[in-house]
Amino acid sequence: MSLDDxxxxxxxxxxxxxxxxxxxxxxxxxxxxxxxxxxIPLETTSGPVAIDPSKTALVIIDLQNYFLAPELGRPSDSVGIRVADKLLHHVIPSCRMASIPIVWLGWGLTEEDIDEMPPTIIKGFAADTNFVGDKKLGLLGSSIGTVTFEDGTEIEGGRVLMRGQWNSRFWSPLEKEVRENDIHISKNRLSGFWGGTDIEAALTFRGIKTLVFAGCNVDQCVGGSIQDACAKGWDCLLLNDGTATSSPAFAHKCH
Structure with missing residues (x-):
């Protein structure tokens, strides 16, 4: 590229x-x-851009069983599942072909995280109106109990969004696409670039400069993560058809 223009x-x-x-x-x-x-040339709402696949990562946010699994009372045609399907059939295969690493960024709390969780976050989850059968999903860290699948199989759902639990794992069809060299990051706030997560060190170690964001909700955890990542110096691209929200339509439009 000539610097003349x-x-x-x-x-x-x-x-x-x-x-x-x-x-x-x-x-x-x-x-x-x-x-x-x-x-790789890409067309964005602000015009064309070019990225280096060796310096780029796809960041998939919060498409976890807790938010998507019908076994937890979630709609089988939710916006989250529709986004996950697009990632499964189009985005993830394209990234694998281009050797673009994938970051699985989702909630994964520790006891210390629960102890230090601010009331504003606790209140947001306390307002959850989804149910497992006739039982309301509880506060962060509370036990979900037994989860029954369509074929009658039963498993323990685990504690709400704690690390290592079934409910905090990425939605089962997505989890099948996880590879050994992918990046796995647990977050403890809406933004994955806040609160002492390992994501900055992991990205810097791999020489990542550009982040393509996908997942749900675009006006909450995706939006918070992209704003913080941008402030910390990463190039940030939002995958328009790889993000969605259950909030009103204007919440998606503003991003």
């Missing part, structure tokens, strides 16, 4: 921009370095 946005870390080619997010060694290949 190119703007350099940033110093130590930078993008390149030209009116004809849009934004180059490949992070070459210097503004005058030859273009990095392979590169």
């Amino acid at each position: 190119t703007k350099v946005l940033g110093r130590k870390t930078f993008w390149l921009y030209s009116q004809g080619k849009g934004y180059d997010l490949t992070h070459p060694p210097s503004p005058t370095s030859p273009p990095i290949f392979p590169r």
Whole structure:
């Protein structure tokens, strides 16, 4: 890319921009370095961008059994399941083909997290109106009890969104797509880039510069994560048809 018509946005870390080619997010060694290949062109609502797959990760947020599983009273045609289907059939295979790593970012609490959880977060989960049979899902850390599947199989649902529990695992069809070299991060707030998670160290170790965000809800955990990641210096792209929310339509439009 010639710098004759190119703007350099940033110093130590930078993008390149030209009116004809849009934004180059490949992070070459210097503004005058030859273009990095392979590169992936993408069309966004702000125009074309180019990313380097070796410096990019797909971040999938909160598509866990607790939020999606029909066995917990969730609708079988929920927006979360529709998003998961698109990821399963289109996005994840494309990322695997391009060797783009996948970050599975979901709730996974410890006892310390529960002790230090602010009331505003506890209140949000206390208002949950979904049921397992005739039993209301309880507060963070409370026991869900036995979960019965369509074929009659019964398992323990575990404690609400605690680490290592069935309910906090990613939705079963998605979990089948997990690979050994994927990145697994447990979060303890709406934003996955807050509260001492390991995500920043994991991304930095792999040389990741660009994050493509997917999951639910776009106005809550996805939105909080993308705002914090952007403030901390990562390039952030929101996958429009790979995100959704159960909130009113305007909540999705504002992102």
